[in-house]
Amino acid sequence: MSENKIIVTILGKDGVGIVAEISAVLAKHGVNIEDIRQTIMQGCFVMILLADISKATTSFKELKDSITESGKNLGMEIWIQKKEIFDKMHTI
């Protein structure tokens, strides 16, 4: 189900421990990572992560707050969104 899929987008400067930190937070909330991709866009490090929240142990809001907090600690900008918005917007 697409509504159980989330996309986490991490933007900023590449550094040590980003994947480890984000994966740890997701694991703590019972979120399963299905795919990770990294790229450089307009000179900016971008990591995009697809995950499944169907077995998440906390609410979406708690997960979001937790991830956003980690982003702040890492000095990265983090977006966490349900995947539906991308599917809707970019497919006919």
Add this chain to the structure above:
Amino acid sequence: MSFFNENSIIETINMIKVHNLDIRTVTLALSLRDCCGENVREVGDKIYNKITKYAKNLYTYASEIEDEYSIPIINKRISITPISLIGESCKDYDYVYLAKVLDEAAKEVNVNFIGGFSALVEKGCTRGDIALIESIPEALKQTQRVCSSINLASSKAGINMDAVKKMGGIIKQAANLTADADGIGAAKLVCFCNVPGDNPFMAGAFHGYGEPECALNVGVSGPGVVRAAVENLPKDADFGELANKIKQIAFKITSTGELVGRRMAQKMGIPFGIIDLSLAPTPAVGDSVAGIFQAMGLEHAGAHGTTAALAMLNDAVKKGGIMASSYVGGLSGAFIPVSEDAGMIEAAKQGVLTFDKLEAMTCVCSVGLDMIAIPGSTSESTISGIIADEMAIGMINKKTTAVRIIPVPNKEVGDYAVYGGLLGEAPIMPVNKLSSETFVNRGGRIPAPIHSLNN
């Protein structure tokens, strides 16, 4: 396992972060027809209880959806059955009291505007309609969140010139009673021709007579996104290419609105009504419909060619958006409010965007003369003349048109009106000083137009 495309994700994030893509409003449309009664206090209680019951979770659910998709939902609002109908069931009319009840209910559920202090009088007024219209200035003075709209004309009925005349005076009074806030009362009052009953945008939202018990309507926005896309095209891209690009963007904006609207309706346990696929500007830099004209190659809004640019924009937005939703409604198209659009404000300030050009633009935009500040000394009959012209454009062209102008008390051309927030600010624009008085005073109704021999 499912798949994703990195470029699509970054594009979406950029649309939200850089180009101000947002959901402009989720509007709970609610029938109050079961709130009628002989005693106005009892009617007030029924209205308050119904609104606060149905809209209890509107704000919370909208915030949750904002979180889920990381897209801002700027306004949470309510539209109700035209209150003239409800108030008319009372033995002694007291529409100001009902306005205060609506204001209290809106405050209680944390919505910033409630629309429906309205009457539909295109063919004539009932006693309740007249009482409502006469109470508008006081009602808008005594409330913060109540919006009022009056439908004065339609392509089927013609133009109710008695009501047009009356509204000239009502707009002046509404402005004068709120003189300390640059006549903001008039900014919450709009006159329509061919008004839709499912519009989620203020100040003209109300829940029409043919609508269900309740519904969730949604209004999207995104002039900034369209401007950026047009700017990125080569300057010699032809109009076919330009229209295509706008359609693609409109599709993306509308699908997002549809997703949010349906999710919101599902959470609230009510039917999804319509999506209004409008380009609604904000005073934020870049989030401007006038900016799209500039990106298309016009020096400024108001240049010759602006009407053509707007016509193409309006049409392309509809064509792209309609593919993305099963139920499109409301006003749908490009709004051209002056005070709410940084580019329009600048053009008006420079004197290159005139009142007459704006009137021409309303022939092809989605609504009409919107948020235009005019001198406080403008006579009632001149305001009625402005309304009559705008109603005529809508009536003949079978489109929705509207007038929301503010005769700013004690201010003249060269001065500035400041409202703040989404209502923005505007320079006072000059209007034609010739008299319309004898014409307006004739009264009666301009007959409905012939619907054939279209030329």
